[in-house]
Amino acid sequence: MRVREKNDAACTWTPLEDQVPVEVFKAEVQAWARRIGVEPREVHIRPMKRKWASCSSKGRLTFSTELLQQPAAFRREVIVHELVHLKVPNHGPLFRSLVRAYLAAP
Numbered sequence: 001m002r003v004r005e006k007n008d009a010a011c012t013w014t015p016l017e018d019q020v021p022v023e024v025f026k027a028e029v030q031a032w033a034r035r036i037g038v039e040p041r042e043v044h045i046r047p048m049k050r051k052w053a054s055c056s057s058k059g060r061l062t063f064s065t066e067l068l069q070q071p072a073a074f075r076r077e078v079i080v081h082e083l084v085h086l087k088v089p090n091h092g093p094l095f096r097s098l099v100r101a102y103l104a105a106p
């Protein structure tokens with residue numbers, strides 16, 4: 001998923017307690033993976049310059065460390081987007097309707 005708006009302003013310091021811990025984030029990914037019915041082979045979190053996340057055709061997901069500072073609703077959007085790619089490798093109508101359905105459910 002490409003960066004839509006990334007705040008590169010000079011002072012974007014985030015207090016540590018506003019960040020979700022890596023383990024919590026990975027648990028979110030696993031919970032969504034079960035719900036969607038996919039099994040990511042590997043989940044990595046590392047700094048990424050131009051994207052929030054990516055997925056390889058072999059089922060390896062990579063998320064940007066900056067995502068740990070984003071609001072829960074946005075993290076969910078990115079997580080669901082990448083996980084649905086394990087089912088549908090493009091952004092066609094099926095992909096979009098699956099993402100919409102998962103994000104609409106409570």
Ligand SMILES: [Zn+2]
Nearest residue numbers: 001081085091
């Ligand atoms: Zn995508």
